[in-house]
Amino acid sequence: MNELKWAVLGTGVIANEMAQALHNMGRTLYGVCNRTYDKAVSFAEKYHVEKVYTSYNEMYEDSSVDVIYITTPHNTHYEFIRQSLLHGKHVLAEKSITLNSSELNKLKALADEKGLVLAEAMTIWHMPLYKKLWQIVESGQIGRPQMITMNFGSFKDYDMTNRFFNISLAGGAMLDIGVYALSIVRSFMCESPDQILSQMKPAPTGCDEQASILLMNPSGQMATVALSMHSKQPKRAMISCEKAYIEIMEYPRADHAVIVDAETGKQTIIEAGRTSNALQYELEDMETAILTGNTAIMKLRESSDVMDIMTKLRSDWGLFYPEEIHS
Template identity: 50%
Template sequence: MVDTSAAPLDAEAAAKAAFAAAQSKQFPSDIFTAPQLRWAVIGCGVIANQMAESLALAGRALAGVQNRTLAKAEAFSASHGVARVYGSLEELCSDPGIDAVYITTPHNTHITYLRACLAAGKHVLCEKSITLNFAELDEARELARAHGVVLMDATTILHMPLYRQLVARAKAGDFGRMNLAQVSFGSFKPYDVHTRFYNRSLAGGAMLDIGVYALSIMRIFMESAPTEVVSLGNTCETGVDVAGGLVCRNAEGQLGVISLTMHSKQPKRAVISFDKCYIEIDQYPRADRARIVWTEDGRVEEVGAGEEAYALCYEMADLERAVAGDQDAARLIDYAADVMRIMTDARAAWGVVYPEEE
């Protein structure tokens, strides 16, 4: 019998559906709990628009916007009720009316904006992949320390309430020892050297675009960062990676098995195996539901926390908490650094080098 049920929506369509479903709901009072910051966004693409729409659900709005093309920034401002439009990065950075900046531009531009914003004393939430490589992230973290501001990675895995709940239970020993994470992420991206997915000059490739999600969910359930990684990667004629497999092991002997591809659609699926159970998470980048299957009796426990529609609000809320002194939120950047080291080393092994790294 053929299964005629619909396949999962792509990320952009899924986000739109989640926003639509949330329109009639009251915004939760437990998301934004720290003092509110005045935010500006750099970039006017899909993610920036999603952020503005997420904030609107909370009755909030961005305070400023800057974009390489001024006309796009003005259109974005008009669409989302953004108070200030900046004609340059320098103008934004010099505005004392902005406390925090959300960077949503392409990967290879992040370090330029990070340097300027952090040096100007702005807290920064930066879209994935936070930098091109570990050296850039290390530089940005040092800048944040030197200027007394918070730097945070916007990878949704680090911020969704579902993971906060599951990791807390894992650390409390509810599940027993974590043994293995099996994580897949497959997208079908038509081959076009001009798109960011395959363009080396736009830091294309599977690792920075989708690998960051898979490695992040593996890392948050591990007791420590992997110390051993073996991998294979396939590249295309432009020199970027289009598929890859990684096996990671840490000092505790916990394993992670990661599969990535931009040539084939496959489930965004994570299975985290423990002594007492395994956890299944589908569509894991912004997941708000999971299944725990208990080993002893096969009992299935359905778990839910948070909502997909508020994914980008959770990111901003975590940065505001970190600024207010929440050390758990501030330490999320450590997970990002562990993931970035793995990605940097794997790309080096595959010979994937971007122009900025030559």
Template identity: 60%
Template sequence: MKTFNWATLGCGVIANQLAQALQAQGRNLYSVANRTHEKAIEFAKKYNIEKVYDSIDEVFEDEKVDIIYISTPHNTHIQYLRKALKAKKHVLCEKSITLNDKELEEAIQLAKENDVILAEAMTIYHMPIYRELKNKACQLGDLKMIQTNFGSYKEYNMNNRFFNPNLAGGALLDIGVYSLSLMRYFMSSCPDQILSQVKMAPSGVDEQVGILLTNPDGQMATITLTLHAKQPKRAMLAYDKGYIEIYEYPRGQKATITYTEDNHQEIIECGSTDKALQYEVLDMEDAILNGKESMHLDYSKDVMKIMSDLRRSWNFKYPEEKENGI
């Protein structure tokens, strides 16, 4: 079986998890690129990485690199995606994969033209619990309603990315993408009716959001998000014959099914939260080797269109979008 050379563009929290995921499989990252060269050197020493680039562009030119993991801020993704895909590198890009649907359409076209795999690093699509629940759902009848919550308390601090428009901050791109991805994974089709309410933070990004969605099959979803108040990361899927509850759903490993007829419960445990990046790595490599659609770029495309349409309805654009007339 082919061994792939992985490069990380960025060396923050997710890059550390990627390096650890590969080491858990008896491998190391091949190379690291980062805006701050000194941080890249420290990162390489920490994880016994063979190659450190003097400039970011060198990662795209390195013929030994098979897959690039991009984990820089959202608003930098498209510039690196363009270079990586044109250099015929497979790319796994941290969520949210781009700022908007126009950028994603461009990236998808580049991936097709260069015959490489492009995917979003969305844990929902790769945690084993969700594949198991999708199989179980066949016994529960028709899906009627999905409810998801995600709340995190972040200080109004412009030095971090959460509330900074110059770093593509805001609830939708940072945490809403998880809720919408879970919704899309279980819904039979993409929602075509969407209503929302939004509260903007003092910095001008979306701080708190409520979304109601309905698809052509009559399945509905409600999503509540906040970056300035804690609430549980809880998902509930209601079917004819029962409902499923999942806590800590972005990297879920346990769910409870309550059956409508007699109220008895079934506990489903599958996979491990700690192995989230390992599952993404293995699925990505499998997609490259076998041409499988296991990375669900089609779902990422639907979710990005929903998020872009929501922000348009709020008249909320990031600086790059204003500059580019998007």
């Protein structure tokens, strides 16, 4: 396999994890671009990055770059992804990949037109644990998933200038943490939900602070999701199947789960991968998709289903962001 050259857009926490993940793979990040040039220089020195770009266009136009990882806040993603694709770059973008379905559909069409891989950096699609759990479920040994119960709650201070509560920065629980919960739901359902009900409590800025969501798909599989940005909850997933239930704690980067037999109560611990390697699994799958053409492993179709759910929910709530594109 050829070695792909990566550039990263942004120098925050995820960008640092990404550079370290490449290092763990025996590789070095090729390029870095950031709104603040000095931060990009410091980042490059820390990770021995070859190229520091003085502008976004310089990065887009560098013919040596194969794939760009976009780690900036999600309200910036659409234009960064669009320009990357227009310049012939494969794109891996942090969650949520866009602000709504219209934006994602436009970018998917552009990626198809250019013959490029576009994907969301959703850890759940790539953690070895989930790949193992999906195999167990698909084998039929614990029966069909019937009910999925999801919790995710963080306590964020009421700092309304912070992106978590700033509607101008696409703040709120849905796109920040809800995308994880809904990705789990979609991954264990045989088809996407078509019945969706919800309640939402807004923050003082108008973005979604708290929500409870009920979902059901045409096959009768159901889910409940509870999200909060100003009250702590465990990151807990429970997938109730006909013969057992699966419990997963700290599910965004989980490396173990417990399967509890419905009749005997016997617990079986399932372990796979390592939480600390979450970004590495994403990068490895992205490279496989690019080099082999097996794009299904990036699960963009499932990311699109999740985006459709989130777009409908926000529409039901009358919650729209100033920057989002609808048509």
